[in-house]
Amino acid sequence: MSPEDARRAAPGRKRGRPPAGRETSGEPGARERILASARAEFAADGYDRASVRAIARGAEVDAALVHHYFGTKDQVFAAAVEGALAPAFAAPDLLAGGPRDGMGERLVRLVFSVWEDDRTREPALAVVRSAVNNETAAAIFRRLVTRHLMARLARDLDLPDAELRAELAVAQLVGVAMLRHVMRIEPLASEDPEALIGRLAPVVQQHLTGD
């Protein structure tokens, strides 16, 4: 490997000199630890209260390394939450892959798979907690929800009011997530996921394809 290839292969090196601190760039796992710490901080505190310093502390690296890898706090947020959520929302064929009258249930299952999975619940909480109070986070929420979810739904529906239908369906699921995971209102917070999917699927179907 030439020195040039080695430089390209080492993540974080290409933007400049390694930062000072406990951790130098290239240490395996630092990047993933930073993303995990960022998801935990943003989920617990929301965008405004989370700090790059606290994210660095949680990842056991120097704050300079966080900036070195990801740039500004906005960019850390985007990398941490969008990187974790976009693949889940982009799961192929969940929406188009089946009969039209099963779209409601497939959409509900897709969204529940995000909230009920430990790896994606935290970034989802981070987006919701942050987006209500911060325009950067709200823009990421809109991008995630509109690009990854509503646009595909609307395309699959192929109806003149498809966008509004998709948004009302998603609103039902956003509201359930708010009361169940953010506000933790009982009995919704502890209800069995399959029981909820059974109640939500026909209602979401009604929004998507009902009269």
Add this chain to the structure above:
Amino acid sequence: MSPEDARRAAPGRKRGRPPAGRETSGEPGARERILASARAEFAADGYDRASVRAIARGAEVDAALVHHYFGTKDQVFAAAVEGALAPAFAAPDLLAGGPRDGMGERLVRLVFSVWEDDRTREPALAVVRSAVNNETAAAIFRRLVTRHLMARLARDLDLPDAELRAELAVAQLVGVAMLRHVMRIEPLASEDPEALIGRLAPVVQQHLTGD
């Protein structure tokens, strides 16, 4: 009027000496100006970022007067938002006052009347923006929603799973408010209220009384 009666009649005086500052207690309108300023601050910034100092500035009074009238920031929040919203949610006969198959539409209209009215939209935004990141505000949200809305709904429904039904119905309306008023996702954000009520009423009815 005896001196004792006069003291009791003057709001704010009974807790002690008037505070120092631009405004002394008893000035007509100061109390209402503080509440209005608090609603605006909490709606714009959420609980954590809003400060008693900024609330006082908006009301053109001294911060000490805010504490004198209302106590802590928690108590200012509760007075400002719960005071504004509780009467709207407690509007009599909106839920029980009609046939059972019209409960869905009556509930949707009740919630829309809060969000579409300038006087209550701001405190409603304040609660939603604050409750996702702050436990004090979340407790007030739970109290407002559970005591004023879900408990009455569940009582009127008189079904074994009435609480869960009421929560799923309210979740639909919370989600619509999030996407329409907080995240401002189009076309939902600009859609005519009556068109939305027409789409939401059957879905909410399904949650409340459907199979």
